[in-house]
Amino acid sequence: MDELEVIERAKQGNKSALNNLLIDNYSILKGYIIKITGNPEIAQDVVQEALLKAALNIKKYTPKAKFSTWLIAIGTNVYRDMLRREKRLVSMEEVNSSGDYNVEDSVISKVEFNQVIKIIQKMPYEKRAVFILKHYYNYKYEEIAEILGCPIGTVRSRLHHCIKSIIAELERR
Structure with missing residues (x-):
């Protein structure tokens, strides 16, 4: 089943399809957020909030770009909101890279x-x-x-x- 079919099923309320979509794109989102925050703990919070927002707003998704692009946009907005709330930039700490x-x-x-x-x-x-x-x-x-x-x-x-x-x-x- 291709991504568009899975997305359509998720939009129709199929929880298994939504779960598969989020799992398939989790590592891309997490990797990006870790790099942008530089902090694995903060990244985990941002990723969880982004996934929740994606799940709650799946019906609003229009597939003009890859699903991962939409998730990264959500994650970026969640992080921006976090920065605004804290009114300071979160300094990056050393990223625990697997190489x-x-x-x-x-x-x-x-x-x-x-x-x-x-x-x-x-x-x-x-x-x-x-x-x-x-x-x-x-x-x-x-x-x-x-x-x-x-x-x-x-x-x-x-x-x-x-x-x-x-x-x-x-x-x-």
């Missing part, structure tokens, strides 16, 4: 994950999110713009400034 994540990009090729993570930890959330969505999840500019709710030009600009900052920091080191 499965590698950044392979012409600009920062062969730079270890931990070096890049330490550099992007210091960046504002908006730049961090764009970088992670583009370079760890290979989302297109249009998808990132949809997830973050900003124009494509803003996505490109944030990514450009983020990469310039990474290069400058690597050269400084």
Whole structure:
């Protein structure tokens, strides 16, 4: 059964289909949220709230993008709300990486994950999110713009400034 069929069944109230949909996309959401928060405990709270919101709002989902894109958008909004409530950025702590994540990009090729993570930890959330969505999840500019709710030009600009900052920091080191 393809994703669209599962989504349609979930929208019709099939709890098993909804459960399968959430389980199939859980690791993508969790990986993204861990990277964006840098804190596994905070990430778990955000993921749980995002999954709950997705389950409660499944009937509102329109499949113009992948389901995982919709989940990531929900997770991003939950995290933004958390930041607003706390009125401060949650600083990223060292991510407990299993070593499965590698950044392979012409600009920062062969730079270890931990070096890049330490550099992007210091960046504002908006730049961090764009970088992670583009370079760890290979989302297109249009998808990132949809997830973050900003124009494509803003996505490109944030990514450009983020990469310039990474290069400058690597050269400084």
